[in-house]
Structures are given as structure tokens and as C-alpha cells.
Amino acid sequence: MVDIIGFGEAMLRLSPKNFERIEFANEFDIKVGGTEVNFCIALKRLGYNTGWISKLTDNLLGKRIENEIKRWGVDTSQIIWTKKYRVGIYFYERGSYPRPSKIIYDRKNSAICYIENEEINWNYLQNAKLFHTTGITLALSNNCFNVALECLKFMKNLKKITSFDINYRSKLWNIEEAKKYIEKILPFIDILFCSEQDLQLLFGNKDIEIICDNLLSKYDNEIIVITRRSEKSIAIDKNKKKYYGIGFKPDLVDRIGAGDAFDAGFIHGYLKNKIELGLQYGEAMAALKFSVPGDFAIITEEEIENCLKMEKLKGILR
Secondary structure, three states: OOOEEEEOOOEEEEEEOOOOOHHHOOOEEEEEEOHHHHHHHHHHHOOOOEEEEEEEEOOHHHHHHHHHHHHOOOEOOOEEEEOOOEOOEEEEEOOOOOOOOEEEEEOOOEHHHHOOHHHOOHHHHHOOOEEEEEHHHHHHOHHHHHHHHHHHHHHHHOOOEEEEEOOOOOOOOOHHHHHHHHHHHHHHOOEEEEEHHHHHHHHOOOOHHHHHHHHHHHHOOOEEEEEEOOEEEEEEEOOOOEEEOOOOOOOOOOOOOHHHHHHHHHHHHHOOOOHHHHHHHHHHHHHHHOOOOOOOOOOOHHHHHHHHHHHHHHHHHO
16 A cells, blocks of 8 residues: 555656767766656655556566666556557756756657556555646646546545646646646645746746735645745645745755655655645755755655754854
């Protein structure tokens, strides 16, 4: 039995070594990543039983992905295997200021795009406490959107916790499409994660408090959690009460997966019924993830606590 379920795609990540350019690289480092599986691995490291639902091509590349996820203890029994389609890949060229990092996606027609509601094990969902997915998954195909919507409805009807990160990606869909589909799932979301930038892009107002008031009134979400890069994160609950994080300015080794680490950290605090602690855990996990190569937040709770102690102490000494 699992506590927390993530639904989405995992891909192979290919990166040139030593900040090299893709067009001149002779070697690529191979890692596995995907926003919902990053989330599941982060929470597994914090002591939760987590499971991942997806659809993968039954070949050596698909098995490479499964083996990496299993390595970190996430349950992969609900992977739907198919001999058709393909495994998604993305290329990540790491830059350093002023040269930005770049991502090239090669994921069209990956297996998850063809997932069907009939392939989901609904008994598996029924036994979990929380279901999580993101806007990235919604954007992949109509099939992905339909499955995500049905899973969210199913869990909401059972009074389980649902969480969703907007995670807007302009390479997957435009703002109008994203808003149209996200608004369809918002009535079934308890915890809505979003960056300040995504919130303003999709809902067209620079005042995030006004946006949140409108969303909470319209969709009756439990809480909206807003990340603001190195500034203090904010959470606003359905009673319009506001909570604030600490704010971190971490050094950068690898930024990919930091948002997923934040979501996992917040859920950890939220499940302890401590929203403010959730913001602090989320910020600390995201900051620590910046120091870890690859997509996964391979972090312990002790490291999170030490990170928070150091940041609070630094605040006192200023």
C-alpha cells in the first residue's frame, strides 16, 4: 500500500559533460527525470511509501527508467507497459551566467501520450492518501489530460488529498491552451502549486493576492502555494489566511527538479498539519536540490533541518 501517488512521464536526460555545447559534445551523461517521479522520490527519501503511475515502452530504454526509479524505493508496479510508441528523451545543456542553460525535448509520441482510463488500476488509487500531477502531464496529450482529470475526480470523491503544480511549459502549449485545460481540473484540486510568474501569465494580473482570492472563491481549493524564486514563498488558504516562508539564495549546481523538491517538502509539512513548516521544508529542499546533480532530490530530513537551522542563524546574525 502506498501513501502518495504521482502520475506523469519520466524521460532519459542526456547532458554534455563539463558545460560543453551539445553541438560539439562527444559524450553525454545519462540520467532519468520527470516532474512527478522527482516528487515521488523526494517524498520516499522523507519516509513515505510512494508510487508512480505511467506508461512506458517495453524495451531497454523503458527498463532503464524503471530500474532507476526502483533504485530509490518508489513503487513501479503500476507502470503500463507497451510494445508500441517510444521513450521520451530530453537534452540538457548546462550554462553559466551569462550563457543560459538550454533544454531540447524529444518526446513526441512517447508511450504515455496514449494512456487510457481503462488501463488505470483504480483500487491502487483508492488506498492512497494523496494524488499528485502537473500541467506538464496535462499538456502531453488529450489522453493524458483525460486520465489525470478522472484520477483527480476519483480521489476527490473519496475525500483524499489532491495536489497539482501548474508547471507551465511554453514548449508544450501556449498560455490560452494551458489556462483552458487547467481551469477544467481546478475544481478537483486541494493543493495548487504555482510560481509567481506562471500565476501572472495564466490569470493576467500582477497582484498575486487578487488572483488567489479569485481562484479560492471560484474553485474552493484548500490552499494555493506560490514560489517566488529566492524570495519568500507564500501560501494562502481557503480562509484567505497567509503564510510565509524564509527565502533562500542557494548556489547553483543543477536547477532541474528544484520545483518538484519544493512541492515534496511542502507536502511533508502539510501532512503534519503545519503549513508554515511546509513552506520552510519546501524552500530548504529546493535549495538543497540546487546542490545535487540530476533531477532527483536525494536529500534526507536531517539535511533539511540543518539547512533551516543555518538559514535562521544567518538571519539572526545580519
